[in-house]
Amino acid sequence: MAALSRPRCLVVGGGVAGVTAAVALAQAGRQVTLCEQRPTLGGKASSFVPPGRSQLVDNSQHVLLRCCTSLLALYETLGTADLIDWHDSLPLLAEDGTRGAFRAWSALPPPLNLAPAMLALPGLSVRDRLMLGLAFGRMILADRHRPDDRTFAQWLGRCTTTHLDRGFWRLMLTSVLNAEADQVSARYALLFFLDGLMRHRQAYHLGVPRVPLSVLHHDAPIAWLSSRGHRVCTRTLATVRPDTGGFAARLGEATERFDAVVLAVRPEQVARVVDAELATELVGDLPATMTAESIVGVHLWFDQPVDWPPVLGLMRHDVDWVFALDGGRRLSVVTSAARSWQGLSPAAAAQRAVAALRAVDPRLPEPSAHAACREAQATFVPAPGLDARRPGAATTVPGLALAGVWTNTGWPATMEGAARSGYRAAEALTGQELVPTDLPRQGLFRVTC
Ligand SMILES: Cc1cc2nc3c(=O)[nH]c(=O)nc-3n(C[C@H](O)[C@H](O)[C@H](O)COP(=O)(O)OP(=O)(O)OC[C@H]3O[C@@H](n4cnc5c(N)ncnc54)[C@H](O)[C@@H]3O)c2cc1C
Incomplete structure (x- = not known):
């Protein structure tokens, strides 16, 4: 009976953002229905069985870093955090066959702890190393002033070489932001290098799931939510209409009322969930302009x-x-x-x-x-100026919140960005503080300005 008196929340979209929103809302005392149109949860971070095989594999190997505090908080809640293998040394191979490893030196405070690794990177000339040192020095000075009006390539200016552009920057930056230095905003490159690699001793540790993503993003959330009396509907397309004091939602063939709704679908999918006028108000021209x-x-x-x-x-x-x-x-x-x-x-x-x-x-x-x-x-692509057009979690419609990696979390399109957006949507609906805290600043980052 207690469950019946709790505010009823519908989360539309079962990607990492929707799963996180559902779990956070459940933790905040709401009665949750999570609705996903596909047969499985996980969205872009999911698994499939390739033709002719019986083994589940991921659509692409997904990895995370220790700085992904919201994603890790979700995994802790779901009891799956132990299913991640952590690597504090990342072996690298250069085109000339020389090998090295990206590994911190524990005797030095951040970010100096990474200096030996930078100096020992394989396949670089003296000039490459000098430029890399200069670039990292400038990044540390830019810690509190991260520009969003230029690309990382423009920000680097002459502090690079062709070799670095095609080698180190490409491998590190493009792997995380999935776009080249001349496409991404300097703000996002600095977010990765400063928060993702440097500001905490363990921030750069690479996490590789030991199990298919479906265990993390489908099996575990369904088990966690269902065992607490919440509902997960897969293969269920949802549409939503604001109605007196709440929302009328069509879930497949059924119509139900909810007190609050999180739209955790992609921006181009919003117009299929709510009417066109509201969709335009919520996402503006993002679907047409975001590359x-x-x-x-x-x-x-x-x-x-x-x-x-x-x-x-x-x-x-x-x-x-x-x-x-x-x-x-x-x-x-x-x-x-x-x-x-x-x-x-x-x-x-x-x-x-x-x-x-x-x-x-x-x-x-x-x-x-x-x-x-x-x-x-x-x-x-986290292009310069995009942040100004990414909507936040709260909307002008009472009881309606947005989640999804594309909402304005300040993070790029990663599972962490999606998880953060889920916590933020739950915050927007409940007024409770739910977003997990970032890793603390260590070493010189406690004093940089
Ligand atoms: C190949 C690949 C590799 C990646 N590698 C990494 C990586 O290594 N590390 C990392 O951190 N990130 C990685 N990412 C990025 C990360 O997977 C995504 O940014 C993140 O998972 C997006 O989550 P989301 O919940 O915001 O959106 P989505 O995953 O797109 O979820 C939206 C969900 O909403 C559902 N939906 C839409 N409309 C409706 C409706 N009307 N009713 C019901 N359901 C609906 C959709 O079916 C979908 O499941 C990768 C992405 C891809 C594609």
């Missing part, structure tokens, strides 16, 4: 385990990151901002990935099977 970039994920299966490190970043190669999974029997290969892979069939993409890996290890055997997934609209 997106693609990501290609290739899975290669081998009959025998291959000798490959668990994680390897490839600088100035045709693919960016390679993950050895299933005890070395599967390599998961990721390429960001993958425009040149456009139009390739899965077989051709797999062939291209194998060729790229053979450039690293000519002894790599022929894979026994492959699967490839190219998400053409994987993530939005």
Whole structure:
């Protein structure tokens, strides 16, 4: 009976943003219905079974960093935080075959703890290292004043080299923001380098899920919500209309009333959930003006385990990151901002990935099977000035909140951005403080201004 008296909240969209909003609202004492049109939750961070196989694999290997405090808080709540493997040393391979690792030196305070790693990066000339040092020095000075009126390439100006542009910046920046230095706002590049790598000793640690994303974003949320008396409806398309003192929602064939609603769908999907006039008020011209970039994920299966490190970043190669999974029997290969892979069939993409890996290890055997997934609209490009057009969680309609990676969290299109947006939407509806705190500033970042 207690559940019946709780305010009823509908969350439309079961991606990471919607799942987080649903969990946060449930924690805040609301009675939640989470509605997803597809058969599974997870949205862009989900798994699939490739044709001819029985194993669930991810649409592309997703990773996170320790600075992803909202996503990790969600995983803690769902009891899945232990399913992430953490790497504090990131092996890197340069095009000339030299190897190195991105690893902090614990004896020094942040950000000096990363200086030895920067100096030891493989395949760089003295001039590259000098420019990298200058660029990082400028970033630290720009900590509190992060410009959004120019691209990172413009901000770097002469503090770079062609080699760095195609190597280090491409591997680090493009992998996280999924766009090139001449596309992304300097603010987002600085967010990644300062908050994501430097400001806390562990911020840069790389988390790789040990299980398919479906365990994290489908199985666990359904189990958590259902066991607490909340409802998850998959294969259910929702439409919503503000109605006296609340909302009338059509969930598949049924009509129900709710006190509050979170729209956690993509901006171009909002007009399919609410009427056109309200959709325009909520998302403005974002669907038409926000540009997106693609990501290609290739899975290669081998009959025998291959000798490959668990994680390897490839600088100035045709693919960016390679993950050895299933005890070395599967390599998961990721390429960001993958425009040149456009139009390739899965077989051709797999062939291209194998060729790229053979450039690293000519002894790599022929894979026994492959699967490839190219998400053409994987993530939005965090271009200069975009933030001013990203709406916040609160709307002018009482009881209606927005979530989704594209809302204005100050974060780029990552699972963390989606999780933050979910907590913010729950905050907007409940008035409670729900967004988990960031990692504290350590070392010199306690005093920079
Ligand atoms: C290939 C790829 C690789 C990536 N790699 C990483 C990575 O390594 N690390 C990282 O942090 N991020 C990564 N990302 C980005 C991250 O996955 C996304 O930014 C994030 O998952 C977006 O979540 P979301 O909830 O905002 O949106 P979505 O995942 O798009 O969720 C929206 C959901 O709403 C549903 N929906 C829409 N309309 C309705 C309706 N009317 N009724 C019911 N349901 C509806 C949709 O079906 C969808 O499931 C990657 C993305 C892709 C595509």
